[in-house]
Amino acid sequence: MKQETQGKEFWFIVGLFIVLLLAPFALKRFYIYLLGLIFVNGLFAMSLNLVLGYGGIFQFHHAVFYGVGAYGTALMITKLGQPAWLAFIVGPLLAAFVSLVMGVICIRLSKLYFGMLQISLGSLVWVVVYRWYDFTGGDNGIHGVTLPSLIASTKGAYYFTFLVTAASLLVMYLIVQSPFGRALQGIRDNPVRSEAVGMHVRLQQLVALVIAGFFAGVAGTLFVVIDNSAFPDMLFWTLSLEIVIMCLVGGWFTFFGPMLGGAIMVALRTFASTYTEYWTLIQGIIFMLVIIFLPEGVLGYILRKLKPHKEVTAKGEY
Amino acid sequence: MDLIASICSPALLCQILVGLSRTTILFIVASGLSLILGVLRIPNIAHGSLYMIGAFMAFTVSKLFGGGTTGFWMAMVLAPLAVGLLSLIAERGIFSHLYEREHLMLLLLTFSFALIFGDLVKLIWGAEYRTLQLPESFKGPIPVESLPIPIYNMFLLIIGPLVAVGLWFLTNKTKIGKISRAAAVDREMVGAVGINVSWVFAFVFVIGCFLAGLGGALVAPIVNITLGMDHTLIMEAFLIVIMGGLGNVWGALLGALIFGLTQSLGILIWPQFGIVFPYAAVVIVLFVRPRGLLKSTW
Numbered sequence: 001m002k003q004e005t006q007g008k009e010f011w012f013i014v015g016l017f018i019v020l021l022l023a024p025f026a027l028k029r030f031y032i033y034l035l036g037l038i039f040v041n042g043l044f045a046m047s048l049n050l051v052l053g054y055g056g057i058f059q060f061h062h063a064v065f066y067g068v069g070a071y072g073t074a075l076m077i078t079k080l081g082q083p084a085w086l087a088f089i090v091g092p093l094l095a096a097f098v099s100l101v102m103g104v105i106c107i108r109l110s111k112l113y114f115g116m117l118q119i120s121l122g123s124l125v126w127v128v129v130y131r132w133y134d135f136t137g138g139d140n141g142i143h144g145v146t147l148p149s150l151i152a153s154t155k156g157a158y159y160f161t162f163l164v165t166a167a168s169l170l171v172m173y174l175i176v177q178s179p180f181g182r183a184l185q186g187i188r189d190n191p192v193r194s195e196a197v198g199m200h201v202r203l204q205q206l207v208a209l210v211i212a213g214f215f216a217g218v219a220g221t222l223f224v225v226i227d228n229s230a231f232p233d234m235l236f237w238t239l240s241l242e243i244v245i246m247c248l249v250g251g252w253f254t255f256f257g258p259m260l261g262g263a264i265m266v267a268l269r270t271f272a273s274t275y276t277e278y279w280t281l282i283q284g285i286i287f288m289l290v291i292i293f294l295p296e297g298v299l300g301y302i303l304r305k306l307k308p309h310k311e312v313t314a315k316g317e318y
Numbered sequence: 319m320d321l322i323a324s325i326c327s328p329a330l331l332c333q334i335l336v337g338l339s340r341t342t343i344l345f346i347v348a349s350g351l352s353l354i355l356g357v358l359r360i361p362n363i364a365h366g367s368l369y370m371i372g373a374f375m376a377f378t379v380s381k382l383f384g385g386g387t388t389g390f391w392m393a394m395v396l397a398p399l400a401v402g403l404l405s406l407i408a409e410r411g412i413f414s415h416l417y418e419r420e421h422l423m424l425l426l427l428t429f430s431f432a433l434i435f436g437d438l439v440k441l442i443w444g445a446e447y448r449t450l451q452l453p454e455s456f457k458g459p460i461p462v463e464s465l466p467i468p469i470y471n472m473f474l475l476i477i478g479p480l481v482a483v484g485l486w487f488l489t490n491k492t493k494i495g496k497i498s499r500a501a502a503v504d505r506e507m508v509g510a511v512g513i514n515v516s517w518v519f520a521f522v523f524v525i526g527c528f529l530a531g532l533g534g535a536l537v538a539p540i541v542n543i544t545l546g547m548d549h550t551l552i553m554e555a556f557l558i559v560i561m562g563g564l565g566n567v568w569g570a571l572l573g574a575l576i577f578g579l580t581q582s583l584g585i586l587i588w589p590q591f592g593i594v595f596p597y598a599a600v601v602i603v604l605f606v607r608p609r610g611l612l613k614s615t616w
Contacts (some may be wrong), residue, residue, distance in 0.1 A: 041396050058422065109608050116560045117604050123553055124597040131591055210413055237553060241363070241429045248426065270527065278441065282431030292416070 020162060024155045032158045033300065034270055036226040038263045039165040040219050045246040045258035046172060048216035053252030054176060055208045056188030058115035061122030062243055063214055064102070069095040069217025071129060074142040080136065083150050091224075092104040092217035098125065099213020103206045110191075119237060124237040133231030141231025145224055157226045168218055173255060175211060184208050245287050251297025260299050323549050332467050334582045335597045339471035341415025342478030343537045347551065348558040348570040349392040349485055350529030356565020356614075357502040357522045359421060360413070363428040365530045366552025367435035372534020373400045373543045374439055377448045387453040401531025402478045404532055409523045414516055432548070440545055456539075470539060478571075481529070485567045489526070502565065528545065557600045563610030576603070 024032050046291045048062040073091030076082045082090075106117045136142070146152075151160040175181050187194045187201050195201050224230055233239065242265070250261025268286070272279045294301055351365045374395035380389035408431060415426065452470055459466040469616045489495040498518050509515045541547070558577050562569025577596045584595025603611060 055567035106603060113609065116361075116564075117608060119553075120557050120597070120600045120604055122558060123557065124594070124601050127594050127597050128591075131593055133590070174371070236549075238549065241426065244422075245426055245429070278437045280433045281437035281441070284430045284437065287433065288412075288427065291423055291430065292412075295419075295423065 002079060017166065017306070024158050029154050033226060034240075034266070036158050036161045036222075038266045039161050040222045040226065041243075041246065041266050042259035042262035043165045043168055043222065044216055044219035045243050045250070045262045046169065046255075047212045047219060048243050049247045049252055049258040050172060050176070050215070051205075051208050051212040052247060054181065054188065055184050055205060055212075057205055057209065058111055059118060059209070059212065060115035060244070061119045061237060061240045062212070063240040064122040064125050064235050064241055065095040065099050065213040065216035066220040066223075066239075066243075067129065067230070067232070068125065069220025070234055071136060071142070071220075072130040072217070072232040073221045073224045074145045075136070077145050078142055084146075088221050088225075090212050091221040095217025095220065096210050096214035099216075100206070100210050103213075107202050107206050107274050109207070113297050114234075117241075120234070122240070123237065126232065126237075129235055131234045136232070139232055141229060141233075143229045145228045145230075147225060151225060161222045161226055162219065164222060168215055168295065169259075172215060180204070180207070180228050242283075245290075248295070249286070249290050251300030251303075254297065254299045254303060257297050257299040261297065264298065330586065334579070335467055335475065336471050337454065337582030338575075338578050339467075339474040339478075340537075340540075341574050341581075342474045343533045344551075344554060344558060344577060345478050345571055345574035346481050346536065347530050347533035348555040348562075348574055349481065349567050350526035350533070351555050352559045352562070352565055352567060352570040353485070353489075353529070354523055354526035355559060356549070357498050357521050358455075359502075360424045360428060360523075361421070361556070362526070363425060363552060364408075364431035364435060365428075365527070365555060366525050366532035366548030367432045367439070368401050368405060369534040369537075369551055370439060370543075370545075370548040371404065371435060372397050372531030373450075373538040373541075373547065374443050374448065374534075375400050375531070376538040377450050377543055378443075378534040380450055385451055390450075390453045390456075390539075393450065394532075397529050397535040397538075398531035401534070402528035404437055406520065406524045409520050412522065413523070417519065418517075432552075436545070436548065450538040450543065452539045474536060480566065481532075482571050485529075494518065494521060508596070522530060554596075557597070561600050561603050561610055562612040563612040565614055566610070566612045567582030569610055569612035569614070 016273065020035070023035060025244070027035070044062075044066050047065075048059060051057045051059045051062075068092040071091075072094035073087045075088035076090050077084050102118060106114050107122060109117055116284045130139060132138065147157070151157050181305065183194070183199055183204055186303065187204060191201055223234070246261040246265050247258040248261065249264055251257030265283075269279055269283070272282050273280075290297070296304065337558075347365065347369050351362060354360055354362050354365075368454055370434050376393040379396045379400075380393040383389035383392045413424070413427070416424065419427075456468075456470045456473065458469060460469050460472050487495075489499055497508065497513055498521065501518050505515055508518070554577065558573035560573075561576065562571070562573030576599055580595040580599040581592060585592030588595075
C-alpha cells in the first residue's frame with residue numbers, strides 16, 4: 001500500500017516536471033515570469049520549513065538570508081565586477097555564513113526567545129542594508145543587474161530558476177529523509193529525550209539553520225536572475241512573516257506544502273492586484289481564515305483526507 | 319572628551335531631550351506591548367497598526383471638534399478609547415476563542431490583523447499625509463532662556479513617567495492588576511479559584527492596546543500621519559520589550575531609554591548610520607543578557 005502511493009507520488013512529480021519543462025513554449029512571457037516567481041517564493045518557503053516545520057525552530061526573520069543571498073549576488077556583479085556564475089555561488093554561501101553567525105548567537109535560546117533575538121539581529125542587517133547608500137543603494141536597492149546572455153532572456157531565466165529549484169528540492173528532500181533529518185524531527189518532537197539519547201541538540205539545530213540559510217540564499221539569488229534587482233524590502237520583517245504564512249497555507253509538516261503555499265499566494269497576489277489595490281486586506285483575511293479553520297494547511301488537509309489512517313499533526317505540537 | 323563637552327552644551331542637550339521626548343512615545347507603545355506579552359503571551363504584531371489607527375483617529379477627532387485646544391484634548395482622550403474599543407471587539411470576537419493555540423499561531427493571527435488594519439486605514443483615510451495642528455498653548459519653546467525645548471516635547475517628557483507609574487500602580491496595587499499577574503504565571507490556578515480569566519485577559523489586552531492608541535495620539539502632532547508609520551515602530555517597540563525583559567514594564571522604560579539615547583547620540587556622531595546604533599545596542603545587550611536586562615515575567 002505504502003509502496004503504491006509512493007509510486008503514484010513519484011509519477012505525479014515526474015509528470016509535473018515534464019509539464020513545467022515544456023510550459024514556456026505554451027505560455028506568454030508574463031506567465032513564465034510568474035512561474036519563476038512561484039519557484040523562488042516556494043523554494044524560499046521550503047527552506048524556512050526545513051527549520052520551522054521539521055526543526056521546530058522559531059526562525060522569525062528568515063527573509064534576512066533571502067535578502068543577503070540576493071544582495072550578495074547583485075553586489076558581486078554590479079559593484080565588484082565579478083563574473084555572474086561566481087556570484088551565483090557566493091550569494092548563497094554568504095547567506096549560509098550570515099546564518100551561521102546569527103545561529104551561533106541565537107541557538108542558546110529556544111522558542112519565542114530565539115525568534116525575538118533573531119528578529120533583532122535580522123533588523124540590524126536590514127538597517128545596515130537600508131542605510132548604506134554608497135554600497136547597497138539604500139532604499140532604492142539595486143536594479144538592472146546584467147546577467148550572462150545564456151540566462152538573460154525570460155526563457156533562459158525560467159529554465160535556470162526551474163532547474164536550480166528542482167535540484168535544491170531534491171537535495172532538501174534527501175536531507176529530510178537522511179538520518180540527520182530524522183534526528184532533527186526527533187529534536188522537534190522531544191528535545192529533552194533527544195539530548196538524553198546522546199544527540200548534540202544545539203549542533204544539529206545549528207546545521208539545520210545553516211542549510212536553511214543557504215537555500216534561502218539560493219532563492220534570493222534566483223530572484224536576482226528573474227528580476228535583475230534586489231531591494232531592502234527583501235530583508236524586511238513583514239516578508240519573513242508572509243513566508244511563515246506561506247508555509248502555513250500550504251501546510252508545514254508536509255514536504256511540498258510550502259511550495260504549494262507559495263504558488264497559491266503569489267498567484268492570488270498577481271491576479272488580485274490587477275483588480276484591486278487592497279491586496280493586503282485580502283491577504284490578511286485569507287491568512288486569518290487559514291489560521292482559524294485550516295491550521296494544517298491545504299496540503300496537510302488533502303493528505304489527511306486521502307490517508308485518514310496516517311496521522312498528520314494538525315495543531316503542530318512542538 | 320570633546321564629545322562629552324559637546325553633549326553638555328545647551329543646544330545639544332536640547333536635541334537629546336527632544337529625542338528623549340520621542341522615546342516617551344516609544345515607551346508608551348512598548349509598555350502596552352509588554353503588558354500583553356507578559357500576561358497573554360501574545361506577541362502582538364498588530365500593535366503598530368493600532369498605534370497608526372490612534373494617530374489617524376486623533377486627526378479625525380480633532381477635526382470633528384474644530385481643532386484648537388478642545389479638539390486637541392478630545393483627540394488625546396477619544397482616540398485611544400476608540401482604539402481600545404476596536405481591540406475589545408477583536409479580542410472578544412476572535413482572540414478569546416483561540417487562546418489554546420500555540421504562540422506561533424497567535425503571532426501569525428496578530429500579523430493578519432496588522433495586514434487588515436493597515437489596508438483598512440488606507441481605505442478610510444487614504445494614502446495622503448495628515449497633520450494634527452497643535453493648540454496655541456503648546457506652541458513655542460518653554461520659558462527657560464538657555465533651553466529652547468518646544469513645550470509639547472516637555473509635555474511628552476512628563477507624560478511618559480506618568481504612564482509608567484500608572485501602569486505600575488495598576489499591576490501592583492489594584493486587585494485586577496494582581497489577578498492579571500497571577501494569571502500570567504498560572505492561568506489554570508487562577509481559573510480554579512473562581513475568577514473569569516477570559517475577562518481578565520480581555521481587560522489586559524484592551525489596556526495594552528489603549529496604550530498603543532495613546533502613543534499614536536500623542537505622536538500625531540509632531541509627525542506626518544501616514545500609512546506605513548506602523549512598520550518600523552512595531553519593530554522598535556519589540557526590540558525595546560525584548561531588551562528590557564518580556565513583560566516587565568520597567569524593562570520597557572529602560573529599553574526605551576537605551577534605544578532613544580543611542581539613537582540621539584548615534585545621529586550626532588555619525589549622521590548617516592545614526593539609525594543603526596540603537597539596533598546595534600539591542601544586539602549587544604541581548605548578546606550579554608539573552609533574556610533581557612530586567613527580570614522577565616516568563
